[in-house]
Amino acid sequence: MYIAGQEEIDAIARVIRDKALFRYGVGGECDRFEARYAAFVGTRHFALAASGSNALAAALIAAGLGPGDEVIIPAHTYMATATSVLAAGAIPVIVDIDESLTIDPEAVEEAIGPRTKAVIPVHMWGTACNMDAIMTVAARHKLIVIEDACQGVGGAYDGRKFGSIGLLGCFSFNYYKNMSCGEGGGVAVNDDVLAERVRCAIDPCHFYWQGRSDAAQPFSSNGARASELMGAMLNVQLDRIDGMVSAMRRERDLILQRTGSLDNLGLKPTPLNSPKDDCATQVLYTLPSADQAENFSRLFPSVIAGKTGRHNYTEWDQVLQGAGAAHAALNPYNLPQNAECRKTYSKDMCARSLEILNRTVMVATHPLHSDQEIEDTIHNIGTAARVALAGLPAEEADLRAAAPVETQKFDLKVTA
Numbered sequence: 001m002y003i004a005g006q007e008e009i010d011a012i013a014r015v016i017r018d019k020a021l022f023r024y025g026v027g028g029e030c031d032r033f034e035a036r037y038a039a040f041v042g043t044r045h046f047a048l049a050a051s052g053s054n055a056l057a058a059a060l061i062a063a064g065l066g067p068g069d070e071v072i073i074p075a076h077t078y079m080a081t082a083t084s085v086l087a088a089g090a091i092p093v094i095v096d097i098d099e100s101l102t103i104d105p106e107a108v109e110e111a112i113g114p115r116t117k118a119v120i121p122v123h124m125w126g127t128a129c130n131m132d133a134i135m136t137v138a139a140r141h142k143l144i145v146i147e148d149a150c151q152g153v154g155g156a157y158d159g160r161k162f163g164s165i166g167l168l169g170c171f172s173f174n175y176y177k178n179m180s181c182g183e184g185g186g187v188a189v190n191d192d193v194l195a196e197r198v199r200c201a202i203d204p205c206h207f208y209w210q211g212r213s214d215a216a217q218p219f220s221s222n223g224a225r226a227s228e229l230m231g232a233m234l235n236v237q238l239d240r241i242d243g244m245v246s247a248m249r250r251e252r253d254l255i256l257q258r259t260g261s262l263d264n265l266g267l268k269p270t271p272l273n274s275p276k277d278d279c280a281t282q283v284l285y286t287l288p289s290a291d292q293a294e295n296f297s298r299l300f301p302s303v304i305a306g307k308t309g310r311h312n313y314t315e316w317d318q319v320l321q322g323a324g325a326a327h328a329a330l331n332p333y334n335l336p337q338n339a340e341c342r343k344t345y346s347k348d349m350c351a352r353s354l355e356i357l358n359r360t361v362m363v364a365t366h367p368l369h370s371d372q373e374i375e376d377t378i379h380n381i382g383t384a385a386r387v388a389l390a391g392l393p394a395e396e397a398d399l400r401a402a403a404p405v406e407t408q409k410f411d412l413k414v415t416a
């Protein structure tokens, strides 16, 4: 979610004026952000990268995952969760989500085979995965847990920040995320050696600038270094995140409370694993059928989770087609070490997920929504539900026009 103002412009202008765009030696913004964000998440380390995709790949590589390993991922996530597994040379095994739109811990346990080494729970739409259940399954089967918190910046599960519960946690700061510097990402981790391996995976030459211990041997990897422009912008964005998330939680809770009576028409709040602490970037409703979800979202501009175009496994062409790398000899699907991994996919393999996704609608919250805009949303949800689910004649629907949210006011300040 793009919210940026004069503070970001000033911070970036300072970096440009100082000619200090490189993070090592001349800068200081990335170092400062890494220390602050690690403290914010509650881990010993945080390593910035050029994107969330790079962060995920670095986390998998640092954890030692590679050819011969299966990594369980959910059917509903951005495709980078899957492609990062392939970037490490391992094979993604796709399993069902449950009504919370996050990975179903039972599906994880059922999918574990002799080659399974890790699981990536994804805190989709800023909501929480059922981390207690996932950590229990993971401990029982000795799986590594890497949290994909790319959509969950600022959120937490039961008091613990997303990204601090598994062995490693990955974040994105791209244009659409709760904190943004255009593109960016990073990895949160406690273990010192793992942190060094993450830094090596992000920038194989980082030892030159940051030194290294004997415990972490360097290895070759592709560069994904962050710039000081990113660090400068993120340092400003971090000051706002708590205020933004609490505004979104307030809006989500108010909408859910005021639309609670529509439950008996079929507009059921989606079950959430940690509503008190998650990001609340969306108000989620689970409807009785896909047809009703379509009818509802036609009247009230909302997104059907199954129709986002890129967050469901059915859209991940490279994965479904076994195109795991540009070069055939590097394609994890062709590697002899992966011969015993499960790598057959089909568009209907997670039919249960598709069924849930096609009847879940999402209404976006926004920290800058005014009380009047929230009132209008509540009114429109009620009207759309009565037409779509209770047969109120469409001509009687008095829907209010929604105003576009102004996110580029330079006097902007969102405080905790």
Ligand SMILES: Cc1ncc(COP(=O)(O)O)c(C=O)c1O
Pocket: 051, 052, 053, 054, 056, 077, 078, 080, 081, 122, 124, 148, 150, 151, 172, 173, 174, 183, 184, 185
């Ligand atoms: C769940 C999830 N994982 C990973 C990513 C990848 O992040 P990036 O776009 O910064 O590479 C995204 C980005 O949309 C995402 O939503």
